[in-house]
Amino acid sequence: MQFSLVSGDAAPVSGELLVIPLFEGELVGDTAPASLATADSALDGKLRAAATQEGFKGKVDQSFLIHTLGRLGSNDRVLLLGLGNRARFQPEVLRLAAGRAAKTAQRLKATSIAFRVPATDRAEDVVRAVVEGLELGVYRFDKYKSAAREDKSPKLKSATLALPPGTEKSRALDDALTLGLKVAESVNWARDLVNEPPNVVTPVRLAQAAQQAAKEAGLQAEIGGRKEIERLNMGMFLGVTVGSAQEPRLIHLVYTPKNAKDAKRAPLALVGKAITFDSGGLSLKPTEGMVEMKTDMAGSAAVLAAMKVIGSVVKPPFPVHAFIGACENMPSGTAYKPGDILTARSGKTVEITNTDAEGRLVLGDMLTWAGEHEPSAIIDLATLTGACMVALGNYIVGAFGDDDATVNSVLDAAKSAGEEMWRLPISDMQKDALRSDVADMKNSGERWGGAINAALFLKEFVGDIPWVHLDIAGPSNSPKERGYLNKGATGSGARTLVELVRQRAVDIATQPEPKAAPVKAAKRAKAKTAR
Incomplete structure (x- = not known):
């Protein structure tokens, strides 16, 4: 328009x-x-x-x-x-x-x-x-309705x-219009990805969409397949994907500022869950619970949409990386099984007690990989748990993290972007639910506190890096028409990520430049070093 x-x-x-x-x-x-x-x-x-x-x-x-x-x-x-x-x-x-x-x-x-x-x-x-x-x-x-195709x-x-x-x-109002239009177009693009049937948006097709988005936004794109995943020792990711005939894809998009000084800043890392179809694996979902599981890649769609805006409009004075592991979770003779033990890229071992708790496995390896790039913070988006929907309903995102400053910055960005989020606890009191008798941890705990248990699992793979986990299981898919929403995919989280990057860019721009050392003092220091 x-x-x-x-x-x-x-x-x-x-x-x-x-x-x-x-x-x-x-x-x-x-x-x-x-x-x-x-x-x-x-x-x-x-x-x-x-x-x-x-x-x-x-x-x-x-x-x-x-x-x-x-x-x-x-x-x-x-x-x-x-x-x-x-x-x-x-x-x-x-x-x-x-x-x-x-x-x-x-x-x-x-x-x-x-x-x-x-x-x-x-x-x-x-x-x-x-x-x-x-x-x-x-x-x-x-697009798949005959009447709509014939409607003139x-x-x-x-x-x-x-x-x-x-x-x-004014220039400021023109910029606001441009930003708003680009954000909305990118969110609609994400909605298309999520609404497409799973036989169309496979891991390979999602990777192709990421490449096209990178080309349009001036981003660097690196796409890997099974060999690259094996080379990176992502045992949890590989465990999830072995049951599917669809080939997995490893997606890494990078925005780098043109200014050499800005390019050296620590990057912000965005991680999106990308299970393009989730049957539950051998822990098979009931039919009614499987119908909408093409939407289990909504986190990755939101991350990709945000990267389109970040690279083409926002252009912050720091790098931004996106990490996505795309695959299907399917039952077959080669599928991973309850009782299996998988070894993560981090070296941790994980006992599988529920193959339908697969998203956290792929995310765990992605979080480890993201952390190796020494980011200033990691934000992940995932349609992770039905338990979060039980707690917060269809329109509120659950936010987890123990670094108050980073969590608050995400919540502030969400409020500014118009996406409602609520912080939930991530207490070590729940860690016993993930304790395993045969491995470092289990991938699924008890029913109670399910969203917290999932967040605690992810926390094991981020180390000391400031991190926020956004569980978008409810808001990623609207059950009815409401305001600008239709029934179906919403693009939840993309606007928040764009606003978070914008606010970080403003914070950097308003920080005072460090004072340079006096010339005489600098010369004395140089002479002393030479001696």
Whole structure:
């Protein structure tokens, strides 16, 4: 979709659907924005009257649609969106509302939309939220539906964002629009990867997608196969993949700053789970639990989507690496078995008590490999446990880690990006659940505290490096349409990773340069060294 910004005033803005977001209390009285007053006047006061009669008050999730009957220029219809209480406003509310507007436009077969950006003290965040909401909201995955392929009806192609009165176009707002569009396009790309059937997105196909993403974003891509995995002694990764006829892939993407000084900084490491189909292995899942297991690579899709934005738009003053081990978990005569003992790259031995706890095995080897690159921090994303869904539901990510500063930075980034996360404990009191009589540890413990047990397992492979584990099992897949979400893949985590990198880049940019040693003192030190 094409986006443009125009300076905001009460003049008409081109678009078949005019969208006016309102806070509670703005429908009536003197607090109404000029855009509403203008539209209401053109409709002889019928807009406010009809909205009031229908119970629209500007509350969150409320909307009201009316036909203009040709009285408002090119605006065939007006859509009012509720934003709730102004004092409690967060951009995510607007992002969700913009998503609803995009879906309304699609149902109306509108090709253009005019969006009145609400006045707040966070202009850049608001512009970005509108762009992301609209672009995410138009997303559809219907390529395998015959009716969709034959549908020639008009599509939403353009959006004009009218800035509020007193807000002029600026480089910062243009940058916010560009970033928001790139983030949303990349998230939609990740949604496509997750929504594709498992016979299409195999480990090989995922690696090809990673290579293409790297090419587009100016990243370095290294792809390895079974021989490379064997050479790296990734015994846990190999154990999971031996039951499948599909060849595994080792994926390593690298963003390196062009500035030589920045390139020498410690990298940030991102690790994504990439089980392209999880049958449970010999610990076979029931049919209903297997249907959506094509989504077990959602963590890797989010990491790849984030890398696309990091390399093409954010371009931080430090390296960023992505590590992904892609494979299937299948039952066969060659599959790994309960009772097997696998040796990790780190040298730890692991007794297999449940072959359906496979994601942590692959991640363990990936975390060890990532740690060998001496990163400043490691963030992993994984659809790891149903237990996390039991605890937090379908829309909240579980965050684990014992380095408070790193965990808080991820939570702050998530809040800014509009993705809800909640920190869960990672207590050593649970470690007994992973104790093995025959190996260093088991891959699966008791039922209770399952999400914590999985996080504790991963912790064994990160050493002293600051690390955060994000369990996205619930939010990776929406059970219904909501705001800019459709039923299906969400791209959960990608926006947070982009925001985390952006915030780290800002922190580095605002750090004072270390003072250089006085010339005389430096000369004395050099002379002393020479003696």
